Amino acid sequence: MNDPDFPRRIRDAGGRVTAARVAVLRCLAATEEPLTPDEVLERLAQTAGPVPDRVTIYRAIEWLAAHGLVRQLATVGRAARYEAVEDRETHAHFQCRGCGQTRCLPAPPPPLPPLPIGYVAERVELVIHGLCAACRAGERR
Amino acid sequence: MNDPDFPRRIRDAGGRVTAARVAVLRCLAATEEPLTPDEVLERLAQTAGPVPDRVTIYRAIEWLAAHGLVRQLATVGRAARYEAVEDRETHAHFQCRGCGQTRCLPAPPPPLPPLPIGYVAERVELVIHGLCAACRAGERR
DNA sequence: GGTCTTTTTGCCATTTTATTGCATTTTTAC
DNA sequence: GTAAAAATGCAATAAAATGGCAAAAAGACC
Structure with a gap:
């Protein structure tokens, strides 16, 4: 903690x-x-x-x-x-396209792709776009 | 193409x-x-x-x-x-915290972490935060 | 605690980005 | 070419963020 x-x-x-x-x-x-x-x-x-x-x-x-x-x-x-900013384990962010809510998900750190020369990476963020359970239930199917 | x-x-x-x-x-x-x-x-x-x-x-x-x-x-x-939306190879997005510009980088598709039940993922996006070459040169060091 | 300097806050106005309502124009099917 | 449906332009409005400036608070020192 x-x-x-x-x-x-x-x-x-x-x-x-x-x-x-x-x-x-x-x-x-x-x-x-x-x-x-x-x-x-x-x-x-x-x-x-x-x-x-x-x-x-x-x-x-x-x-x-x-x-x-x-x-x-x-x-x-x-x-x-x-x-x-906490020093808990790395996590990704799920973002619901229905309600717009964002929540954290435990996830391993993704690999860093090579950058153009002169560029520096300070942080890598993984964003999962989709639908949360509530919004999925709400959509007509 | x-x-x-x-x-x-x-x-x-x-x-x-x-x-x-x-x-x-x-x-x-x-x-x-x-x-x-x-x-x-x-x-x-x-x-x-x-x-x-x-x-x-x-x-x-x-x-x-x-x-x-x-x-x-x-x-x-x-x-x-x-x-x-093109069907070119998967790519990540680099976002410069100096100038705010966003550019695409070739990158392998990141692994999808497990989601809470009821959630569906539609897309995974990898965002690299950092400084572009121009902004890095502009910052005093 | 009291006093001084610097930083932060609250309030108001303003900017940037995005959305809504509605009459007019454009697209498409026939 | 004509009619129905959809898209556009324009003005107004909403949402999110920022800037200016006087008043208030924080920290340093005594």
């Missing part, structure tokens, strides 16, 4: 420890599925304490992403989705 | 053959890299003939995607990106 001391992780990254950053990081770390900024806001709104402004959420996520505590996923939806 | 008879492919998909659909499909098929709707519009604007409205481009892409002639990629950028 990862160190759940979010304030320390933020301080170690060289930033100020603010309520918004801690709340956003905790929210993303506590969630199974990657969330959009608005989904983070919704969840924080249901928690005790003051709710940060939407713009603050965006900026907190931006800062967390720039400092490697959170990462943005490749998605087909309109809104960006983020997940906390 | 693929059949370049775009009107026929559109008719075979069960739709009307319109100038906008043919132009959008041809544009995407003629381009190395996946394009955003606005990039498609830019390119069509530089071509001879009447330029379709932006909304028409959106709707043409939507129709083409719904009928399997075009597909939307998983991206981290703000705008959606599309590529023509």
Whole structure:
């Protein structure tokens, strides 16, 4: 498991420890599925304490992403989705074309194809497009 | 190689053959890299003939995607990106975190991880996040 | 704890990307 | 050529994200 001391992780990254950053990081770390900024806001709104402004959420996520505590996923939806960076095993992302939901799946790390010269790879992401159980049941067949 | 008879492919998909659909499909098929709707519009604007409205481009892409002639990629950028569906060899997508550009790379098809029951996979996409040669040179090191 | 400096936040306005409604035009079948 | 169905253009609207700036909070120092 990862160190759940979010304030320390933020301080170690060289930033100020603010309520918004801690709340956003905790929210993303506590969630199974990657969330959009608005989904983070919704969840924080249901928690005790003051709710940060939407713009603050965006900026907190931006800062967390720039400092490697959170990462943005490749998605087909309109809104960006983020997940906390944990050192759990590698995983892929399933994305439902029906409801747009994204969820993590355990998966071995895929092989890295050769890149053009001068290019550097920093991360490899496997995205499985398809239909989730609920959406499949909902489609007329 | 693929059949370049775009009107026929559109008719075979069960739709009307319109100038906008043919132009959008041809544009995407003629381009190395996946394009955003606005990039498609830019390119069509530089071509001879009447330029379709932006909304028409959106709707043409939507129709083409719904009928399997075009597909939307998983991206981290703000705008959606599309590529023509060709039966060329499988490929991955490289996405530069500097300039946001997306390009195709030849790559073997990645293994499909097991899915939760009830889920169906329709496509697997491999996304390599990193820096392109130009952006890497631009970053201070 | 009090004071100072720097960073972050909240609010408002704005931009970018995408979607909807509806009258007009185009496509296709006959 | 004509009629029915579908697609388009235009204007308005929605959704997601960003920028500017004054007020507030965090951290460093005493």
